Amino acid sequence: MQDTLIQALRRNATDEAVATARQWVTAEPQQPQAHRWLALALQQHGDVDAAQASLEQALALAPDDAALHLQHAGLLLAQRQLDAAGAALDRTTALNPNEFSAYLMQAHLALAREDIDEAERLGRLAARVQPDSPELGTVEGMVALRRGDVDRALAVLSAASQRLPDDPRVLYALGLAYLGKGMLAFAEQAFRRVLELNPANHALHGLLVQLALRQGHTDRAAEAMRQVLATPQGDNPGMHRLAGELELASGQPLQALEHLRPLLAQLPGDRATLQLLLLAWQRLGRDEEARSELDAALANHPQLHDLWLSRLAVAAVGSDEAVDVVERWLAAMPEHIPALEARMRLHDMKDEADDAETVAKHIVALEPGRASGEQRIVEALLARDPAAAIAHVQVLLDNAPAAAKPALRGWLGAVQDRAGEPAAALATWLQQHADQAPVRLPLPPQAKAPGEWPALGEVAQDNPVRPMFVWGAPGSGVERVVRAMAAASPVLRGDRFGPTPPDDAFQNFNTLQRLSDGSLDAAQLVQQWRDGLPARGIADGNVIDWLLWWDNALLWALRPQLPEGRLVVALRDPRDMLVEWLALGAPAPLALASADEAARWLARALEQVADLHEQDLYPLLILHTDAAANDPAAMAALLEQAFGLRFPVARSLGPTTIAAGHWRRFAQVLAAEFAKLTPVAVRLGYPEA
Known part of the structure; x- marks a missing residue:
């Protein structure tokens, strides 16, 4: 009966496979393998809940079967139940320390939760079981990539892809390595191959659009975008935002607005969408439309920081309109520090120094040590009492946590310099260097000039290389x-x-x-x-x-x-x-x-x-x-x-x-x-x- 099941599953005749497996379960209800194969058939048929029930019945009959726990982990992963899948894999390796696939799956789960050390440890355990498996290259390469060793990742994953040319996981990881190296054309090629092998991976369409755009291939990007938007999964705000970006890159701001304007209601605080909208309005010269639509959005969402910044961007820098926008922003968010910082800068642009200092003091009252406020206070002190400016920064330095002291000490030296105290500034800078010396490089060695240098080589006229x-x-x-x-x-x-x-x-x-x-x-x-x-x-x-x-x-x-x-x-x-x-x-x-x-x-x-x-x-x-x-x-x-x-x-x-x-x-x-x-x-x- 098992052979009949396998043949049906290979033909993707899932109805036949489920019927055959049910007959087996009816005939042998205490046989764990019957329930296991029914679970496989149901999963392939798309009935995940029933597959889960069948597999749990198999596990109840054979709780120490490592293969069943491994299959259970795969089913849980398909349902995105990562913690439960991890527990099933732990049980698998406890029952069978030589289960290579379990170690491999555990390593991928560790990578997904950014536990790089654990992924590396599990990769080593898997290597003890199957040291020559090319699948290990995916784990090793991704570990290297997450640690910033792009060259090693590229070498390992390239070798793995040669041995597993049709493995989507290897190709996807290789694409990420190419991306990390800035080799965009190679990354695009790898991701396109992944999509050929797994057409249901709709997220890759958007990535391919972005890669084509970054390489200046707007025609390929447009083709990929059309394919995305034609699918139900692709008709979403993220893809429409990307479509707007593509239209802008193609010099079509009006078409970009068609994609982007509806998003203002759907994603009113999305920074990337707002930036694209501002660019489209600017290219079309539609400042009034921008003001009107952003003001309408703000009427419904007055607490959105990026929406206020976008509205401020439409106003001329330092203008009365800009002042009005910031005043409305502060009315809606009276203790929002970025709004106060904008008001402080506008005061300075209009030579309202006292008002700017007053706002700066309000900022540091709300958030002690806030750089923008403290810097403005120190600027005011430098103008009227340089010694007080130095003392103010010194207090900040004395009270700062250790991680903030280097930046504050550098600022103290700059303030001492501006205050006309070069000796004090020099002492502060030298202290800064002394504090950092243990974690810095030694000065490079210097050689003495020789009596005679080797001859300068000849450069062939047809040599195109000029490093x-x-x-x-x-x-x-x-x-x-x-x-x-x-x-x-x-x-x-x-x-x-x-x-x-x-x-x-x-x-x-x-x-x-x-x-x-x-x-x-x-x-x-x-x-x-x-x-x-x-x-x-x-x-x-x-x-x-x-x-x-x-x-x-x-x-x-x-x-x-x-x-x-x-x-x-x-x-x-x-x-x-x-x-x-x-x-x-x-x-x-x-x-x-x-x-x-x-x-x-x-x-x-x-x-x-x-x-x-x-x-x-x-x-x-x-x-x-x-x-x-x-x-x-x-x-x-x-x-x-x-x-x-x-x-x-x-x-x-x-x-x-x-x-x-x-x-x-x-x-x-x-x-x-x-x-x-x-x-x-x-x-x-x-x-x-």
């Missing part, structure tokens, strides 16, 4: 240069400063020692770097690589082995660089013991830059960021002049840094340190005083 390295010593503003370049170039890589940096010689402070003792030769260094580029999303070798550190000793490898490369160095007055480093730190978290140590290391680093320039040791471009450090438009102009290409203006270059020439405020308290930096400053074109 570029970008570096700047602490305080140079290199991170601002990189942010501006990233707005124009998809090949810029800043991953050396992220959680999963490339594992090559440019990332290792021991590289100079290895070059000198022969354990790493020039060809190995460059080849290792080249070999790592595909995993960083660079297929042809043309990359802009932001380096963690630089030393001219690297030219032992770059001159003969990578003559087609180019080094871009960000630079500003070395004395300003020292002050910025002390005050604001650097992109690379480097430990400092004293201002003298910082000055000596910085002087040696910049002497190497001067040598590079004066001796023409390697293709070099120096970007003087002094006048552009806080000005996105000036930075774009600087890059345009340097590269002969038009650069878009970045929205922001980051937090404000010190202005050019600020070092002169510290001329007395850092006199000895500046004396060490002045000679190289002059070599690099800066005035002596």
Whole structure:
């Protein structure tokens, strides 16, 4: 009878299978396997409740049958009863410690609840049972992905997909790994294959639309969207919002409104929908329509923060209309801090300083320590009583929890600086560095220049590869240069400063020692770097690589082995660089013991830059960021002049840094340190005083 059942289920003849299984149960009501097969037939027939009852009857007859508990777990998972499924799997492995499928299912459940350590442990247990199973790759790859090790995840899941080319779970995980690596076309291909294997996975349609949009393929996105909206499952607010986004990307704001306007009633506080609506109204020039519809929504939903922000966005910045909107917002939500912050900013725009300070005090009364209010209070104190401003921040620092102290100490130093107390500011900054030194990197080593460099290699005229390295010593503003370049170039890589940096010689402070003792030769260094580029999303070798550190000793490898490369160095007055480093730190978290140590290391680093320039040791471009450090438009102009290409203006270059020439405020308290930096400053074109 079991063979008859199996054949019926394989033909998807579920009526026949259920009838056969019922005959078996009638004939042998005490046979657990009869109830088990009836449960399978009922589940495939779509009668989940009856399947659950049959399986429970089987378990009552054979409570120690591990296979029945495993089947029960699968049925519970299909019903999204995750806790009960987990308990069934625990019972399975307790009865049969060699049940590979149970460990695998438990690992996937652990991943679903973000218990990465438990998923890894269960994966190891499964590997003891079937060490060569390709299904383990899904668990191992997802664990690596959740821990940010995208390269390992990609390698493991790629291997698993080769052995299981039609497994939707492996392909889905592989798609996520490609997404994590920014390889959108590969991710799209993987997800499309999942959809082919499992057409009922409607959520993937939306993801495919987004992937096509991110790659600029609006035609493919539109095709995928039509397929989604044609299904009952796809006709929902989320998909209509995505359809509106697609129409906007295609330059069709009127069609976008058709999808988005009904959502204002369905999702009145949804930020993404509101942003798309504002964009559509703006492109159509329908400001009055925007005002009218948003006001109507606010009449029904006066407590929605994002709805008020959207209404405020329609008003001109600082206008009387903006004031009216914020006053209505405060009438509806009188103690809502973002509304109070908006009112405070409007007071400042209209030069109503006292009123702004009054609102700031109200903000901190509602939420002690709120940054916006405290900063406005300190600004007021700086204008009339600088010593009181310093004292106010000091009290905040003294009473703050440990996690907040670093940011507050940095602010204290900035306030002391603005208050005309350079010695106090310097002491505060040095204390900040001392506190953070134990968890920071040591200063990179610096090599002495050799008597003679290896010859610069020849570059073939037909060589299309022109890699570029970008570096700047602490305080140079290199991170601002990189942010501006990233707005124009998809090949810029800043991953050396992220959680999963490339594992090559440019990332290792021991590289100079290895070059000198022969354990790493020039060809190995460059080849290792080249070999790592595909995993960083660079297929042809043309990359802009932001380096963690630089030393001219690297030219032992770059001159003969990578003559087609180019080094871009960000630079500003070395004395300003020292002050910025002390005050604001650097992109690379480097430990400092004293201002003298910082000055000596910085002087040696910049002497190497001067040598590079004066001796023409390697293709070099120096970007003087002094006048552009806080000005996105000036930075774009600087890059345009340097590269002969038009650069878009970045929205922001980051937090404000010190202005050019600020070092002169510290001329007395850092006199000895500046004396060490002045000679190289002059070599690099800066005035002596």
